[in-house]
Amino acid sequence: GAVVSQHPSRVICKSGTSVKIECRSLDFQATTMFWYRQFPKKSLMLMATSNEGSKATYEQGVEKDKFLINHASLTLSTLTVTSAHPEDSSFYICSASPRSWEQYFGPGTRLTVT
């Protein structure tokens, strides 16, 4: 149980375009979902916290107009990288939380902006 999926697993897009990443909790309802960014050989950096039906809370330094987060249901959150630039290339990981301290992580999405 407690499986989280992400789609796509890998995406290449051109500079200036937008790309959407989906995060789904497959067998539980997630009141909260989190989006992280991971640089090579570095830690996970929390980008934003997303609660179902309300606006996401962004961490300091993360542009909310660039990284649009939607949490439309208890099993789905999406991250849209708008007007992507090469520096947005990274590994994006989501996690879903059914309650308080529990978080289950997705497999990640590798974004490459050319």
Added chain:
Amino acid sequence: AQRVTQPEKLLSVFKGAPVELKCNYSYSGSPELFWYVQYSRQRLQLLLRHISRESIKGFTADLNKGETSFHLKKPFAQEEDSAMYYCALSPPEGGKLIFGQGTELSVKP
């Protein structure tokens, strides 16, 4: 400031040797502390939670509030323990996780 520090980027030991992965934290209050593990080509998964005080796969971690540390230990390392290990904290009420930089553990035969 809320911060988790893992001073070692890479820890290399031989099979059967003891292992200690260091973690120090900075937080005003009483956070929850965790260890997460990421095996090669797999997703991040929870290894230990300080409140549960369990031993998972032979690993233990003790919270030392005086030293603000939560070091991960195993008396006899196995090759299958090779992975990235992340120490993390969250507020006592739960919610977001703040991760350390991670330590890559390499257990050689």
